[in-house]
Amino acid sequence: MKKIAILLENGFEEIEAIIPIDVLRRLDFDIVLAGKNIKITGAHNINIDADCLIDELNADNLDAIILPGGLPGSTNLRDNPKVISLVSEMHKAGKLVSAICAAPIALQKADIMKNKKCTGYPMPMLKDALKDADYTAERVETDGNIITAKGPGASFEFAVAIASYLGKKPQAHTLMKNMFQKI
Amino acid sequence: MKKIAILLENGFEEIEAIIPIDVLRRLDFDIVLAGKNIKITGAHNINIDADCLIDELNADNLDAIILPGGLPGSTNLRDNPKVISLVSEMHKAGKLVSAICAAPIALQKADIMKNKKCTGYPMPMLKDALKDADYTAERVETDGNIITAKGPGASFEFAVAIASYLGKKPQAHTLMKNMFQKI
Numbered sequence: 001m002k003k004i005a006i007l008l009e010n011g012f013e014e015i016e017a018i019i020p021i022d023v024l025r026r027l028d029f030d031i032v033l034a035g036k037n038i039k040i041t042g043a044h045n046i047n048i049d050a051d052c053l054i055d056e057l058n059a060d061n062l063d064a065i066i067l068p069g070g071l072p073g074s075t076n077l078r079d080n081p082k083v084i085s086l087v088s089e090m091h092k093a094g095k096l097v098s099a100i101c102a103a104p105i106a107l108q109k110a111d112i113m114k115n116k117k118c119t120g121y122p123m124p125m126l127k128d129a130l131k132d133a134d135y136t137a138e139r140v141e142t143d144g145n146i147i148t149a150k151g152p153g154a155s156f157e158f159a160v161a162i163a164s165y166l167g168k169k170p171q172a173h174t175l176m177k178n179m180f181q182k183i
Numbered sequence: 184m185k186k187i188a189i190l191l192e193n194g195f196e197e198i199e200a201i202i203p204i205d206v207l208r209r210l211d212f213d214i215v216l217a218g219k220n221i222k223i224t225g226a227h228n229i230n231i232d233a234d235c236l237i238d239e240l241n242a243d244n245l246d247a248i249i250l251p252g253g254l255p256g257s258t259n260l261r262d263n264p265k266v267i268s269l270v271s272e273m274h275k276a277g278k279l280v281s282a283i284c285a286a287p288i289a290l291q292k293a294d295i296m297k298n299k300k301c302t303g304y305p306m307p308m309l310k311d312a313l314k315d316a317d318y319t320a321e322r323v324e325t326d327g328n329i330i331t332a333k334g335p336g337a338s339f340e341f342a343v344a345i346a347s348y349l350g351k352k353p354q355a356h357t358l359m360k361n362m363f364q365k366i
Contacts, residue, residue, distance in 0.1 A: 015362075018201040018229065022335075025227045033229070044208045046201065046216070047232040122364065139364070152205075156336070164350030179198075180336030181305065181322070 002063040002166050003030040004096075007054055008087075009077050013070030014042040016100045019155035020066055020162065023179075027102070027163050027171055032057075038078065043070040055082055059089035063165060069101025071119060077106040084110045091145065096165055098147040100158050105129045107146065117143040121151045185283055185349050186213040190237055191267075192260050196253030196321060197225040199283045202338035204344065206362075207243075210346050210354055219259065226253040232329075238265055242272035251305060252284025254332070260289040267293045274328065281330040283341050288312045290329065300326040304334045345346055354363040 004024060006017060024031050034057050035050025042048065047126060065086060067077055077083045087110035090097050099107050104120040105133050113133040119141040120126045139154040140147065140161045147165060149158035156176065163172035187207060189200060207214050217240050218233025238269065248269060250260055260266045270293035273280050282290050287303040290296050296316040302324040303309045310318060322337040323330065323344045330348060332341035339359065346355035 014201050014205050018197050021229060022197050022225075022227045044205045046204060049230040149199075150364045151362055153339070153365075173249070176336070179334055181333050182336075 001028060001030045003032065003125045004064040004066060004162070004166075005032045005034045005057055005062050006066040006068065007077060007083055008033060008035045008040045008048075008050055008068070009080065009083075009109040010036060010041050011043050011070050011076060012040065012068045012073035013101060013152060014044055014046045015152040016068040016070065016117065016155050016158075018069070020159040023030070023074075023156065023159035023172075023175065024163060026175055027168050029163070029166065036080065043073060054080065054086075057082075057086060058092060059086055059095070062090065062095065063089055064096035064098065064162065066162065067099035067103035067106055069099075069103045071102060074102035074105050075081065077103060078109045087112065094145055094161065096145050098149075098158070099163055100149040100155065101151045102126055104148050107148075108133070112146065116146055117141050118146065119150050120148055184213045186215065186244065187247040187249060187345070187349075188217045188240055188245050189249040189251065190260060190266055191216060191218045191231075191233055191251070192255050192256045192263065192266075193219060193224050194226050194259060195223065195256035195336060196284060196334040197229045197231075199225055199251040199253065199338050199341075200225070203251070203342040206339065206342035206355075206358065207346060209358055210351050212346070212349065212351075215241055219263065220324045226256060237263065237269075240265075240269060242269055242276060242278070245273065245278065247279035247281065247345065249345065250282035250286035250289055252282075252286045254285060255283035257288050260286060261292045270295065277328055279330065279345065281332075281341070281363045282347055283332040283335045283338065284334045285309050286330050290331075291316070295329065299329055300324050301329065301331040302333050303331055305342050324352065
């Protein structure tokens, strides 16, 4: 079972965290909620419990990491040296690194975005940070082992892209049919 | 500021709870997370903290209630007499009662659904329960002061319908444009 850690700092955007966790658990991935602390408060004051601490994570034991957006969640991720070293180690090992909304700012800090196709929330702070990257403004973008997505309304597509990258594309599409019930 | 309680039993569907909470807090509604207990575990093992207990709620102080789906969250709501009395009192007072996915089963138990246009997740258990209602299979359905929605993939539309009913339709549509970034 592939193991994915989602990195939660205070101020994380709840929708961008909960949709991937829920969707990827439905698809039988092993999802670990790794928090700055065990008790984490989202950008809209929802308190959730992490399963472990970010400080306890080891890139060797993970297949992918997910960075949700939100402010100040994204800047907190960017400013956490353990997050930056994890992003860097995962990327170097050819494992999946994914970020949504404002969180690609932490990928930039890890110096993995140069000339990479990417997307994110079109706010000046992020676009400035990504000026050496190839910002495409797509809803979801994949370049090698980096997946980025635009904002909360792209969270389902983001989860599907992660699942697809990790080998469960047909299962993810079937799940979306069930969850959306578009007949 | 209009006050909305979202009723959380163990086994609630996280996406169907978190999207309305997040969206409606962004729209400056006063959202109270009311739990069976203060610590509640969702259907996909996400632990969140409630702000108060369902048992502490008083229909006189609320403008609306939201029942998220999920199993066994929905049947737990149905089997909680305090939930059923709240649904009944809110409905009688002409206040908004809303439920998504499997949770309309609790509205049925409160005996408010006869001949009402409604929707919900198309599973036999729910369709059997709603056989005296007018099940339309729409993604979101409004009949008087009852709003129902189909499943997790209809959670954004569900939140928008609630906000619109409570007088913030233009703000909700602007917010969706920002969250979805469809240009």
